[in-house]
Amino acid sequence: MAANRTQSPHLPLGDRRDTAFYGQDILEVAQFRRADLSYIFGVAREMREMVERIGSFDLLKGKILASLFYEPSTRTASSFTAAMERLGGSVIPISEVRYSSVSKGESLPDTVRSLECYADVIVLRHPEVGAAKLAARYARKPIINAGDGIGEHPTQALLDLFTIVEESGRVDGLTITLLGDLKNGRTVHSLARLLSMYDVKLNFVSPESLAFPDKILAELDERGIPWEAHRELEEVLPRSDVLYVTRVQKERFDDPDHYARVKDAYVITPEILARARPQMVLMHPLPRVGEISMEVDTDPRAAYFRQMEYGMYVRMALLAMVLGKA
Amino acid sequence: MAANRTQSPHLPLGDRRDTAFYGQDILEVAQFRRADLSYIFGVAREMREMVERIGSFDLLKGKILASLFYEPSTRTASSFTAAMERLGGSVIPISEVRYSSVSKGESLPDTVRSLECYADVIVLRHPEVGAAKLAARYARKPIINAGDGIGEHPTQALLDLFTIVEESGRVDGLTITLLGDLKNGRTVHSLARLLSMYDVKLNFVSPESLAFPDKILAELDERGIPWEAHRELEEVLPRSDVLYVTRVQKERFDDPDHYARVKDAYVITPEILARARPQMVLMHPLPRVGEISMEVDTDPRAAYFRQMEYGMYVRMALLAMVLGKA
Amino acid sequence: MAANRTQSPHLPLGDRRDTAFYGQDILEVAQFRRADLSYIFGVAREMREMVERIGSFDLLKGKILASLFYEPSTRTASSFTAAMERLGGSVIPISEVRYSSVSKGESLPDTVRSLECYADVIVLRHPEVGAAKLAARYARKPIINAGDGIGEHPTQALLDLFTIVEESGRVDGLTITLLGDLKNGRTVHSLARLLSMYDVKLNFVSPESLAFPDKILAELDERGIPWEAHRELEEVLPRSDVLYVTRVQKERFDDPDHYARVKDAYVITPEILARARPQMVLMHPLPRVGEISMEVDTDPRAAYFRQMEYGMYVRMALLAMVLGKA
Numbered sequence: 010m011a012a013n014r015t016q017s018p019h020l021p022l023g024d025r026r027d028t029a030f031y032g033q034d035i036l037e038v039a040q041f042r043r044a045d046l047s048y049i050f051g052v053a054r055e056m057r058e059m060v061e062r063i064g065s066f067d068l069l070k071g072k073i074l075a076s077l078f079y080e081p082s083t084r085t086a087s088s089f090t091a092a093m094e095r096l097g098g099s100v101i102p103i104s105e106v107r108y109s110s111v112s113k114g115e116s117l118p119d120t121v122r123s124l125e126c127y128a129d130v131i132v133l134r135h136p137e138v139g140a141a142k143l144a145a146r147y148a149r150k151p152i153i154n155a156g157d158g159i160g161e162h163p164t165q166a167l168l169d170l171f172t173i174v175e176e177s178g179r180v181d182g183l184t185i186t187l188l189g190d191l192k193n194g195r196t197v198h199s200l201a202r203l204l205s206m207y208d209v210k211l212n213f214v215s216p217e218s219l220a221f222p223d224k225i226l227a228e229l230d231e232r233g234i235p236w237e238a239h240r241e242l243e244e245v246l247p248r249s250d251v252l253y254v255t256r257v258q259k260e261r262f263d264d265p266d267h268y269a270r271v272k273d274a275y276v277i278t279p280e281i282l283a284r285a286r287p288q289m290v291l292m293h294p295l296p297r298v299g300e301i302s303m304e305v306d307t308d309p310r311a312a313y314f315r316q317m318e319y320g321m322y323v324r325m326a327l328l329a330m331v332l333g334k335a
Numbered sequence: 336m337a338a339n340r341t342q343s344p345h346l347p348l349g350d351r352r353d354t355a356f357y358g359q360d361i362l363e364v365a366q367f368r369r370a371d372l373s374y375i376f377g378v379a380r381e382m383r384e385m386v387e388r389i390g391s392f393d394l395l396k397g398k399i400l401a402s403l404f405y406e407p408s409t410r411t412a413s414s415f416t417a418a419m420e421r422l423g424g425s426v427i428p429i430s431e432v433r434y435s436s437v438s439k440g441e442s443l444p445d446t447v448r449s450l451e452c453y454a455d456v457i458v459l460r461h462p463e464v465g466a467a468k469l470a471a472r473y474a475r476k477p478i479i480n481a482g483d484g485i486g487e488h489p490t491q492a493l494l495d496l497f498t499i500v501e502e503s504g505r506v507d508g509l510t511i512t513l514l515g516d517l518k519n520g521r522t523v524h525s526l527a528r529l530l531s532m533y534d535v536k537l538n539f540v541s542p543e544s545l546a547f548p549d550k551i552l553a554e555l556d557e558r559g560i561p562w563e564a565h566r567e568l569e570e571v572l573p574r575s576d577v578l579y580v581t582r583v584q585k586e587r588f589d590d591p592d593h594y595a596r597v598k599d600a601y602v603i604t605p606e607i608l609a610r611a612r613p614q615m616v617l618m619h620p621l622p623r624v625g626e627i628s629m630e631v632d633t634d635p636r637a638a639y640f641r642q643m644e645y646g647m648y649v650r651m652a653l654l655a656m657v658l659g660k661a
Numbered sequence: 662m663a664a665n666r667t668q669s670p671h672l673p674l675g676d677r678r679d680t681a682f683y684g685q686d687i688l689e690v691a692q693f694r695r696a697d698l699s700y701i702f703g704v705a706r707e708m709r710e711m712v713e714r715i716g717s718f719d720l721l722k723g724k725i726l727a728s729l730f731y732e733p734s735t736r737t738a739s740s741f742t743a744a745m746e747r748l749g750g751s752v753i754p755i756s757e758v759r760y761s762s763v764s765k766g767e768s769l770p771d772t773v774r775s776l777e778c779y780a781d782v783i784v785l786r787h788p789e790v791g792a793a794k795l796a797a798r799y800a801r802k803p804i805i806n807a808g809d810g811i812g813e814h815p816t817q818a819l820l821d822l823f824t825i826v827e828e829s830g831r832v833d834g835l836t837i838t839l840l841g842d843l844k845n846g847r848t849v850h851s852l853a854r855l856l857s858m859y860d861v862k863l864n865f866v867s868p869e870s871l872a873f874p875d876k877i878l879a880e881l882d883e884r885g886i887p888w889e890a891h892r893e894l895e896e897v898l899p900r901s902d903v904l905y906v907t908r909v910q911k912e913r914f915d916d917p918d919h920y921a922r923v924k925d926a927y928v929i930t931p932e933i934l935a936r937a938r939p940q941m942v943l944m945h946p947l948p949r950v951g952e953i954s955m956e957v958d959t960d961p962r963a964a965y966f967r968q969m970e971y972g973m974y975v976r977m978a979l980l981a982m983v984l985g986k987a
Binding site for chain 2: 063064083084090091094095102296297303314315317318320321
Binding site: 389390391392409410413414416417420421423428621622623624629640641643644646647 | 722723724725727751753754755767768770771774775776778779780781
């Protein structure tokens with residue numbers, strides 16, 4: 010959303026819950042206060058109840074979502090499409106950007122200003138950091154950031170947090186362990202920032218070369234969030250309420266021996282889960298490529314497919330909210 | 336559909352017609368008994384009547400189909416999309432699989448378990464034999480096989496048979512001639528298996544190197560289906576009630592002279608049709624590349640475009656049935 | 662639409678306004694008389710009012726559009742998709758033609774005759790001149806030409822003219838200046854032909870090597886349309902009511918110096934606009950790549966994004982009309 014607004018869309022919304030997010034952009038996790046999150050999750054919970062009861066409904070009937078993906082992401086695009094369709098709305102899918110006028114040199118501002126002539130809201134996936142903010146600066150209609158390079162992917166962070174809330178019944182008081190490549194994963198960075206608004210303990214388990222960034226650790230310190238960094242999962246597994254697993258990509262390692270050594274330590278198997286709490290929530294942003302054994306899938310603690318479903322509810326909530334229908 | 340069902344979805348359904356196919360997968364022609372076919376075709380006929388009368392209706396309003404195509408097939412994908420849309424449902428199209436997370440190494444079971452978080456039914460096209468069965472083993476929602484390599488393509492076989500039923504008014508008593516490359520075409524293999532449940536005579540016309548497989552001929556013998564193999568169409572054309580033409584691909588021939596010789600013998604022209612029965616049904620799975628002359632298109636016996644339309648009705652019927660709305 | 666019609670779809674429609682265009686093809690601007698244009702724009706204006714009031718409505722509920730794009734055009738495809746969805750209809754998107762059965766050698770007539778088994782109307786984009794007419798010769802359902810190579814793109818011409826009508830309140834009496842590459846742009850050729858049905862003055866401003874074609878100038882002479890050809894915009898800018906800017910592609914120039922010289926003369930900046938009329942309408946078919954400075958975007962005369970929106974209304978009107986619902 011471009012100018013002519015009495016309030017920046019990036020400012021926290023305080024307690025104006027009735028019109029919260031109407032016409033606003035969803036660009037980064039920093040735009041949310043804790044009260045915003047409660048509100049979003051409340052709406053997402055209503056979405057879940059409606060879907061479980063009647064599947065779809067016509068809250069956004071007649072509304073059109075432009076799904077503008079400059080790089081492919083089947084999962085995220087499908088999730089937004091399903092969210093819009095379950096609310097009775099329609100989708101203009103634009104995924105062949107590389108073949109089209111866009112790749113002929115048209116600027117992102119021109120593309121979004123064209124698309125908003127047709128659509129009511131634009132979901133944007135783009136390989137460059139800051140693309141969503143740039144789009145929002147020019148667009149009259151709401152922009153939802155569906156990932157801009159190594160920058161932000163706020164709807165992923167929201168669905169991760171919503172999964173924790175729904176599976177654990179709370180966030181305050183939880184010990185949450187993040188595992189894997191914590192250096193490169195924007196997912197865990199954004200999640201940690203959201204979690205820092207709550208009373209949690211964080212554990213970071215990764216090889217030293219893939220450690221969680223100091224910059225965000227400093228932010229956690231500022232907010233008084235206790236955290237520990239570890240190299241071995243077993244040191245923290247028994248006292249974790251949530252275990253969030255991410256992919257360890259071979260290419261990230263300088264030393265192949267190091268990769269071979271840590272890789273197996275970070276694969277979740279039934280044997281490893283045997284040492285975890287009976288109510289622990291096991292999460293993964295998917296796709297996984299070996300980080301969690303398929304034998305674990307039937308364990309009730311395996312929440313990663315439910316996590317996908319929570320994602321649809323969160324996106325339904327966001328779409329309804331920015332379109333003023335929540 | 337995965338476990339927790341009192342009955343395997345692959346068992347014939349006997350006479351439980353009221354709940355037939357609800358929540359079931361559509362994987363292979365062997366899962367159908369003759370009574371199943373009658374039931375499916377009855378529903379398909381109702382779909383046809385509704386479409387002819389009012390175009391579309393809201394039987395599946397709010398339902399979402401995930402259309403998961405690991406290889407392109409414009410025709411089949413469009414047919415399922417149209418079927419879902421004419422029933423008031425929505426579609427999540429996933430056709431760029433090669434560019435997406437799926438190609439990053441995610442397993443088919445993970446992909447279908449992710450998609451079923453969003454969708455109510457999954458249509459799967461995959462280049463590997465057995466892919467649909469694998470998907471169905473893991474999925475909670477119904478899987479419809481839209482072709483798995485040289486394996487099965489059950490909805491094509493059903494629409495072929497439905498075309499014969501609708502155009503001829505019956506199946507029992509018919510003489511049906513299959514022409515072209517009968518060795519490699521999964522279409523004619525599946526159709527022959529379905530036809531073997533009826534009282535039919537089958538003619539197979541092909542070059543020797545592209546003959547119908549002995550394995551399926553043995554199945555026909557077991558079921559007491561009379562059949563003849565020929566090299567020349569003219570030997571059986573005058574006594575055929577149905578002529579099903581398939582493509583003869585040059586690449587299949589070892590000897591180019593052989594190809595040049597048989598190719599023309601298998602091209603249907605008005606002159607050839609002059610020797611066929613006045614009520615004969617001329618079919619082709621399309622696309623054709625020269626096997627049937629365009630001059631034949633205006634002949635009332637040319638049923639191949641109507642065949643496409645019957646396909647939509649059959650797919651509407653299957654979607655409604657597996658979603659419990661037939 | 663194929664034969665069995667009492668009247669050719671390409672003949673002007675005279676004053677049979679009640680059933681105008683029902684079941685007809687939209688192939689080329691030459692098929693329209695001035696009365697047709699008034700009628701189309703009247704319907705487009707109703708579409709605009711409805712969209713501004715309620716966003717979407719169910720005029721084409723249950724109708725299906727096959728969007729068949731043999732070459733990518735995000736903008737045009739999105740516009741038709743939005744138009745269909747805002748009318749409550751559905752879309753079968755077929756944009757991967759190069760990977761599919763079509764590219765396996767299937768003829769365009771076969772493809773459209775297959776698709777019309779599923780859809781109620783077909784929008785066709787094709788790289789070859791005459792493709793839309795060929796498709797229309799075989800199809801039973803209406804074909805809308807969304808661009809066939811350097812041939813026609815009638816819906817673009819209609820939306821350009823509708824933009825002039827809506828922004829200026831009239832066409833008769835206007836002085837309209839076309840700027841840029843006037844040799845290769847089918848857009849300006851079609852627009853000039855439509856404008857020649859009105860009482861207008863035309864200015865053509867281009868480098869000599871990219872001048873407006875003599876053939877169409879002769880047509881203008883025949884119709885008594887006064888026109889002038891210029892090399893410099895400043896000669897005609899102050900007396901222009903409409904300025905239609907097109908892209909000047911470097912590749913079109915034999916002499917790089919020439920390109921460098923004219924290029925800047927043809928870039929619209931706030932300084933240049935200062936010499937234009939206060940009510941002038943500034944248009945561009947988009948995408949632009951530098952022909953209009955982004956600083957101009959906030960000028961109320963900049964109509965190019967509104968032009969996109971008018972395009973959606975024109976396409977809504979055409980879809981409703983050919984489907985008999987206007």
